[in-house]
Amino acid sequence: MNSSFLAASQRITADVFVSRSANGTNQQHLDAAIQWLTRAHDNSLDGGVAYGYCLRGGGWKPSYVETSGYIIETFYDLAEYRNEPALAGRAKEIADWLMTVQNDDGSFSNDHFEVGQGIVFDTGQVLFGLVRAYLETGEPKLLESAMRSGQWLADSMDQDGAWRRNTHLKNIHTYNTRSAWAMLELCAAHDAPEIQSAARRNLDWAITQQSEGWFENCAFRPGLPPFTHTIAYAIRGLLEGGRLLSEQRFTDAATASAQQLLKYVDSKGHIPGRIDTDGNPRSRSCCLTGNCQLAIIWYKLFQQNKNLEFESAASRAMDFVMSVQDIRTSNPDTHGAIKGSHPVWGKYTPLAYPNWATKFFIDAMLLREQNQKAPA
Numbered sequence: 001m002n003s004s005f006l007a008a009s010q011r012i013t014a015d016v017f018v019s020r021s022a023n024g025t026n027q028q029h030l031d032a033a034i035q036w037l038t039r040a041h042d043n044s045l046d047g048g049v050a051y052g053y054c055l056r057g058g059g060w061k062p063s064y065v066e067t068s069g070y071i072i073e074t075f076y077d078l079a080e081y082r083n084e085p086a087l088a089g090r091a092k093e094i095a096d097w098l099m100t101v102q103n104d105d106g107s108f109s110n111d112h113f114e115v116g117q118g119i120v121f122d123t124g125q126v127l128f129g130l131v132r133a134y135l136e137t138g139e140p141k142l143l144e145s146a147m148r149s150g151q152w153l154a155d156s157m158d159q160d161g162a163w164r165r166n167t168h169l170k171n172i173h174t175y176n177t178r179s180a181w182a183m184l185e186l187c188a189a190h191d192a193p194e195i196q197s198a199a200r201r202n203l204d205w206a207i208t209q210q211s212e213g214w215f216e217n218c219a220f221r222p223g224l225p226p227f228t229h230t231i232a233y234a235i236r237g238l239l240e241g242g243r244l245l246s247e248q249r250f251t252d253a254a255t256a257s258a259q260q261l262l263k264y265v266d267s268k269g270h271i272p273g274r275i276d277t278d279g280n281p282r283s284r285s286c287c288l289t290g291n292c293q294l295a296i297i298w299y300k301l302f303q304q305n306k307n308l309e310f311e312s313a314a315s316r317a318m319d320f321v322m323s324v325q326d327i328r329t330s331n332p333d334t335h336g337a338i339k340g341s342h343p344v345w346g347k348y349t350p351l352a353y354p355n356w357a358t359k360f361f362i363d364a365m366l367l368r369e370q371n372q373k374a375p376a
Helices: 003-017 026-042 065-082 085-100 120-137 140-156 174-189 193-208 228-245 248-264 288-305 308-323 355-373
Strands: 052-054 352-354
Touching (some): 026 355, 065 085, 065 355, 120 140, 140 174, 174 228, 193 228, 228 288, 248 308, 288 308, 288 355, 308 355
Antiparallel strands (some): 052 352
16 A cells, blocks of 8 residues: 555544644654654755655655745754754755755746746745855855845835735735845845845835734735735734834734734634634634744744733644644654644645644744743
8 A cells, every 4th residue: 555645544534533632742742843854854855855745646745945945944943952063964955955946036936836937935935044054154155145036036026015026826925024024134144225125115015914913915816815824924024024123013013913813722722724804714624834833923922022822822822733743653754744734634735744834833842942941
């Protein structure tokens, strides 16, 4: 029997019949996730990070440019956390590979959608990794690559601050605030006033898309309710943009959205995977990636203002993800990985363990540990 088919059958059966709480310590769950993310890197054929492991369609998938970019940051964070230089070596290997697939104009593509055409979001996410690798190594070629990406992003933006060209599925996306945040990280590492000005314009535009905490144009396609994954992308871009620009209005906008989402976290930490712009839950399944991303935002807001509601929501959201993370299976392809959705057939990356779900789980768990160690 095909190994991925067997794993799918076992996972579906477990999601139907098994209800359990986290079956290990925080450290055990974190260690299992780290082990899986390194496996995703090892299962690439070129130095990037494999898209993930798919229960439908043949196991491990090729490297995914977009998420390989921001996984660089996670590997560098883990290298410091564990005092393991080999993890920093992984980060550098990914950065070196990304420079080989950069387009001549400085952008990065997703060839699954448009071969050779740069995409704003993908370029922004790679930019995070290029900047971090430059800060860690000081190599001029990394800065040069990052500057070309940042300039392409600035040049692709319309004057009002929105990106309408070179976008995923050719739609306008409020969650591209995350690309604006990447541009600001570049400007923090190297003075680039034009790029900084463009990033600020995008965050200004994003605020015009917000009403009572919800964002228009925040789904992958017009007319669909957004996943918590993309809602969290939009919030995080504003939150970090506010920090880097010392602009309280961006921080306030992010906080307003984060506050709205608190009421959707149930006692076990389940959050509906989709919520529409009127605040209506539109999914029974949970987008586990969104849970982890929202937990990161809530943990960061708790660090800022000590509002216990944020800490409680973050911890419950992560408890839920841990409860459906399998750290007992003997299958190394899924051991410690985070599914796209729970149950596994949910609408967000169904029947798959995408690499970014585990990346955001690790990031959130590192923050959780940091908060638990902080003095009251």
